[in-house]
Each structure stands twice: as structure tokens, then as C-alpha cells.
Amino acid sequence: MAASGYGKQSAPGQAPRSQDDFAHLPVREAYIAAYIDRLPDGAAVDIKTLAKQMPAYGQQAVATALNKLSAVGHLRRFRETLGEGRTQWVSRTHFSRTPRDDAWWERFLSGDTATDATPAPVAMPASPRPLHSPAYSALIALGRACPQLALSAAECADLEDLAAQWLERGVTPADFVRILTTGLPKVIHSPGAFTRKRLIAKVPPEPLHSVRPEAPPSRRVMECTGCGLPGRPEALSGGLCRACHGEPPTADRTVPVGEDVHALVSRLRLLARTRQPMAPR
Structure with a gap:
């Protein structure tokens, strides 16, 4: 040796x-x-x-x-x-x-230690697909936290992309609900229109892209x-x-x-x- x-x-x-x-x-x-x-x-x-x-x-x-x-x-x-x-x-x-x-x-x-051999595919049990996206679920949670913002299925689908922007920018579902349900007026005549306006007005800024560290020698x-x-x-x-x-x-x-x-x-x-x-x- x-x-x-x-x-x-x-x-x-x-x-x-x-x-x-x-x-x-x-x-x-x-x-x-x-x-x-x-x-x-x-x-x-x-x-x-x-x-x-x-x-x-x-x-x-x-x-x-x-x-x-x-x-x-x-x-x-x-x-x-x-x-x-x-x-x-x-x-x-x-x-x-x-x-x-x-x-x-x-x-x-x-440093690439991947092998050339291709492993045989292993059958995995199919996992159930989630019923809703995280953004859609966050919109549903608004109505549970505050009945004034209870949204219909059509309104949730219409606002889903706007809500997704919040989550993509690092906002957690819990913070999403807290921010959108804080400081509400006593009467909300159109929960969908109100939520849309608030989603646009209060959208957080995009996160700063961190500088990638230099590769070690x-x-x-x-x-x-x-x-x-x-x-x-x-x-x-x-x-x-x-x-x-x-x-x-x-x-x-x-x-x-x-x-x-x-x-x-x-x-x-x-x-x-x-x-x-x-x-x-």
C-alpha cells in the first residue's frame, strides 16, 4: 500500500x-x-x-x-x-x-463525478396532486382570516397570478394574509376588486440578487x-x-x-x- x-x-x-x-x-x-x-x-x-x-x-x-x-x-x-x-x-x-x-x-x-451508467427507472407511487397552487390557497386563506375578504372561486382564479408574485418575492403565506387583512375598512362592497387593488398597491419589491461567490481555486x-x-x-x-x-x-x-x-x-x-x-x- x-x-x-x-x-x-x-x-x-x-x-x-x-x-x-x-x-x-x-x-x-x-x-x-x-x-x-x-x-x-x-x-x-x-x-x-x-x-x-x-x-x-x-x-x-x-x-x-x-x-x-x-x-x-x-x-x-x-x-x-x-x-x-x-x-x-x-x-x-x-x-x-x-x-x-x-x-x-x-x-x-x-469535480463532476456523475457516472455514465443510467440506472433503471424505479416505479414510484403516484403522489396526489395538490388541489390548488400556493397562491390560490393563500387567497382562500384571506376569507378564513377575515370574512370581509371571502373570495369566490372565480375571483381566486382571477387574482392567482398577482398573489403568486408576492410569494415569488419571498412573502410567506402567513405574512401574505397578515398584510392584506390589516387596516381594512368597516365595509367592503366588492372583496374581489378590493383585494386586486391591494395586491397591486402593496406588492413587495423584487429581492436583490445576491452576488455569487467566486468559485474556490x-x-x-x-x-x-x-x-x-x-x-x-x-x-x-x-x-x-x-x-x-x-x-x-x-x-x-x-x-x-x-x-x-x-x-x-x-x-x-x-x-x-x-x-x-x-x-x-
Whole structure:
């Protein structure tokens, strides 16, 4: 097992195990994938540890196999904090026996842990529909609280939209009744017309829209399966950087084309902070 907080993590929403889970892979990759799949969460899955457990394959072979498993979507490596308010960064290998594409792993990185599996619909007993809307019921309550404002069914239906505006603006049914029945004249000749006038005249203001708090900074970043370099998901196709993909370097790597230099510096600072001696992954 890896040190606490490190090691293998099973991805959500995987299909049940079957003998054909890794039939699409070459023999070496299929063997290593099946071995990792059966390890418990928290197990060390770094290159050295896997090579020790599988004498048939050396460290170089294991490293190459892990890169290929990453490229076809079976695993990604993330660097993340141990929890809310924690500053220690750990490296975890998230493994899925069901291969995922880059878009799925990017959603998972952002915190979307919804599974791909669609649960079978469960028949639920039909619950009785309410006879009236909350606004309609609030209008009925006026007559119960004050007989002078007893409304007919037609009047309640006619005033329902106006009453709904009150409830949508945060007024509770109890406050609705209290406000509309306070300070009434001794004689009300037309409860419907009187209530309409009062609903319009005393409608409360719309609530202020609260400012949405800024999203907290991400506590998880993807890193290249091959070399461990952190980067944006779109820059790590198949979980691998350009170099680990075997692509030739660009003519000028000091100022990447189309990339914000400030963003690059931020990532390098993150790398410097998180590049510290870590337990096996």
C-alpha cells in the first residue's frame, strides 16, 4: 500500500468486471491493467512498485505500459490536496477498467463525478396532486382570516397570478394574509376588486440578487502520466504531454504560441511548490 492519501483511486461509474475488460489491449498492457484493476484503493501503483510485483516486466516496460493505458483512457494521474483547508499535495492514479475519453476525464477533474451508467427507472407511487397552487390557497386563506375578504372561486382564479408574485418575492403565506387583512375598512362592497387593488398597491419589491461567490481555486490538477508535469487537460491528450507522446519540440519553447505567459508562470510555480519528496503513487 502507498502512504496514506496516495495511491490508486477507482474512477466512478465503471462497468462490472468481465473477462473481456482488457481484450482490446496488447498482452503486456492487458496484464498490467488487470493487475491494477484488482488492487484495492490506496495501493501503490508507481513504476518501481509495479515492477517489483511483476518480475516479467522491468521498470521501463511498466512505464511504457502505463503511458499506453493512459493514452487509451484507463488511467489519469492527478495532483490534489487531501481535503478542504489542507495544503499537502499528493499524487493519485485514478483507474477505470472502462476506458474514458479526454472529455470524461476533464469533467471528472472539475469535480463532476456523475457516472455514465443510467440506472433503471424505479416505479414510484403516484403522489396526489395538490388541489390548488400556493397562491390560490393563500387567497382562500384571506376569507378564513377575515370574512370581509371571502373570495369566490372565480375571483381566486382571477387574482392567482398577482398573489403568486408576492410569494415569488419571498412573502410567506402567513405574512401574505397578515398584510392584506390589516387596516381594512368597516365595509367592503366588492372583496374581489378590493383585494386586486391591494395586491397591486402593496406588492413587495423584487429581492436583490445576491452576488455569487467566486468559485474556490481548484484543489486538483492533472499531471502527465509519463513525466509528472502538471498541465491543463487540453494540453495532456491521453494524459500525456507532447514530449511523452514522442512529438518533436517546437522551434521556440520559451514563449509557447497562443499561450498566456502569466498562466505558464503560474503552472511553473505550482510545479515548484508541489515537487517535493512524495511517497509511492
